[in-house]
Amino acid sequence: MLLQIAIGPVSIFIFNLAMTKGVWHALSGVSGVVLGDAFFIVLAIIGIGALIDRSPKVKGWMAYLGGIILVLFGLKMSIDAVQLKEAVGLTDHAFAKALFLTVSSPLTIVFWGGVFSSKIVEAHLKRYQLYLFGFGAVLSTALCQSAIAVCGTVFKQFLPPIIQMRLNVVVGVVLIVFGVRSIVKQYRLACDQS
Template identity: 30%
Template sequence: MVFVNGLLFGLVLAVLIGPVFFTLLQTSIEKGFDKAILVAIGIFFSDVVYINLAYFGLSQFIKNSKYNEWIGYAGGVILIVFGIVSLFKSRKKTKIIHRSVSVKGFFRYIFKGFIINGISPFVLIFWLGAMSMATIEYGYSGKTLVLFFGIIMLIVLITDVLKAYLANKLRTLITPRLFTILNVIVGVALIAFGLRMFVYNW
């Protein structure tokens, strides 16, 4: 079951539309597939840092069962809010945002992915929601928790590389309409995850 839950959450996260998504596509189109892979690696490491921050930020509360219900509700609210934001994004015209990172050399693309993913406070908030869902609703801990997030990160990394590859091959399909559809799918899925946490804590 941990594999299925990790796979589902990873797929939802993989199509989450934001600055990172556009940076990945833009890098692949303008600089090539190999550079986009480096950006994806940077995004991966940034998420790993935030997952650890989310865990250690919640760990002292998770051990105390009297906080579990409130953590569950908070996680549900976070996921629902992200879902609503995603649905609102689907109504706006999507544009690729150009961002630059002033670092030279081989590692600049890894740094670019790391920084652009890391500068958004919503990334940490999102992982806090995911962490509360994993620990409170699913009851994961120790190796199972590591496996859950490991599966999510593997799915995200694979799909990021796939996005970078397809960005050049299927450039004509990357349209505002596609982004609108993806935003709706992600929004509905995140709201469903959030509501499920409320039902679990009811």
């Protein structure tokens, strides 16, 4: 459960989804996040995370792609809010958008690969214990993201629509910042390695 404390772009997306579209849309998005994390957890158990971590080129391209996707998501949210469209035109398919946002993050597979590698080394986990640990990680994703969705729905009750629209712009800008930071960080890393 402690692994889920870090708030990233996916959590911000779910929170905003709950505020703008309600808890059911947000929970649909949560199911996409859970499926994406489950996919990466299975890959991490298999060992793909360790392989990607050893290949700077693959990791680099994944960082660029993830950053570009975050920037595009952020731009879409901000533009829709400024044009006074219904917030987050993305929410028509909350499940697919959240799944895509989760899977597009290169840090997710590296993160889960690192978690499982360290668990294997530190705790000498057997295969079935790794699967139990993975199930617990997926369950904690579901619980934490659902709690974020509920919090977004609760906050919606206290905020007037104009503030909600402004928050959409802020969330869009935050996603853009996350994306640009990922791209810049990868670019600097690539420059340092050359």
